[in-house]
Amino acid sequence: MTLAATELAFRSASVTLLLVLAASLISDFRSVLAARLGAAFALGSAAHAASYSVGVSSLVPAWHAPLIALSTGNIVVFWLFTRALFDDEFRLQWWHGLIWVAVTAFSFVGCLWIAPSGNIRLSVIAVDLIVLGFIALAVGQTIASWSADLVERRRKVRVFIVCAAALYGGVNALLQILVAGSAGDVANTINAGVLACIVAAIAWAMMRVDGVDLFPASVAAPTILAQPAKGDESADQKLVDALMRLMADERIYRHESITIGVLANRLKIPEYRLRRLINQRLGYRNFNVFLNNHRIEEAKAALADPAQAEVPVITIAMDAGFQSLGPFNRAFKAVTGVTPTEYRRLKVDTA
Template sequence: MPLESLDLALRAAAIALLAVLAVSLWRDLGRQRVGRLAIALALGSAAHAATFNIGGTAAPSLALAPLIALGTADIVVLWLFCRALFDDGFVLRLPHGLIWLAVFGFSLISCLVLAPAGHARLVIVANNLLALGFLGLTLAQTIRSWSADLVEGRRHVRAFVVIAAMAYGGVNALLQIASSGSGASGLANVINAAMFLAVVGTVALMLLRVGAVDVFAPEPPQAVVPEVAIPPAADRKLVEALMRLMADERVYRQENVTIGMLASRLSIPEYRLRRLINGELGYRNFNTFLNNHRIEEAKAALADPAQAEVPVITIAMDAGFQSLGPFNRAFKAETGVTPTEYRRLRLSAA
């Protein structure tokens, strides 16, 4: 089979898989923030599959330019998807949309103006350096927050999905930079298309086996079933010891509390503490576990007439939150009202 035909077949297969994934995600997670980002990521990836050209320097046609820009801006979607996937408190805001629009616009102008003016190699290098920058942000986000997921199987699948996407994106960007100006390479495009299809196919298979809802959508704590049974006596002692750390020492107030730190304090392996918090206490996310204790302390302070003049931000910081925005969002998600409204209602009822 000629290289051009093989390249086309690999791209078509990847695009077909991405279309199936997008439809499936829309059906199961169309109303979830992370689900919509996953759909956008799939569509942007399809645009990338249809337009990438390793080593090519010819100015793209007017019809292809928007697809190339969509594929380039998909790196921003990957970054936002990663943030939403590992941070239950993440909220899409206007600046996120403006960042995506800026990358899309830069890529579109590059295709329509800079490349035809003879700056194709510069455009390729600039776009792919931009992609590598967002991949760095995505990697940092993954390292910082993926361990907060307490469900082992889901945590591993989530990490694989993000790391596989980043690995392909990094290899593609480096190939594009290294080959820029050398002329289109049929072999390089086939290799790149094969890698892309392998990543998309593996992710699709894993989601088929595990279930997109289980991987991407947060579930209520009561839906949790312990993965591994812990002996009741040992379990009770560990729960009591953990609750002493939380209630008496208030370790949740400390900055950068990690599950590894708590496991060390309890002298148990980290995986065992994950299973304890998940299976016995019903939490699927470590940050939710911490924030529950922080919010309970804040609720008590807000309802205390003696602290009626204490600023809300002071109460939030004392409870362990690092800034007011995350505190307000977590508090309203837990109570249905803002901290100020909660204080007013409780003090007026006292």
């Protein structure tokens, strides 16, 4: 088999797997933002698999430019996907779309006008620096959010997906900056083979995790999940009781520096056991949501208290453990369906 045929086989395998993955995500989890972004990322990656070449050329066919632009814009989708994947409460904003349009349009203009006008290196370096910047944002999001994830079976899979995609994208961006001109058929065949292996590994890893674990169908309220074995039930219940005392009596959720590690140390148990306890016995998927629900319960009581009718909402939010008004308002509305001010007014009207 020639190098050209081998490269085509690798590209075809990657595109096929990515299209099947996108279709599967949309079919099973179309109502979940993370799954929709995952499907969009898979489609953008299919455009990358069909169009990418190591090395650069100033002559890009007109039909090829849209694929390259979509491939470049896909790095924005990747960043948004990592945010939604690790934060069940993440929501898209209008400016996210503007960022995607700007990056995609810049790549398209670079293919058809900037590079052919003799500024090929400038165009390539600018695009790849943008790619590296969004990869850094995605990796940073992964590092910042990983410890708050309470679903053990998905934590490693999520990190693998992000790290594999980020490593591949980062290495290719650096190669594009360093390699001048065409890199040849061997380099492109190797790149296509590596991409096919990464896509296959991600698809295999996702199949090993229950889809409901990876992409929750609902994040509105926690529910009780699995029950422990009978021999562990008594010990777990004692730990749950001790945890609830820390929440109710000491109001430990108010502490700015509270983490799951700190809480595990207070209970004198390993961190992994506390994760499992909060997830499987209390039904929470994210540690920050667990803390915020306790904070919101305190805020609801304060907002409904006639004696605190003149206390500013920001003061109530800060007293409950929130660091600023914006996150408090978003979390409060996600739980109650109304803003804190509306909630206070409703309680006053029904008093």
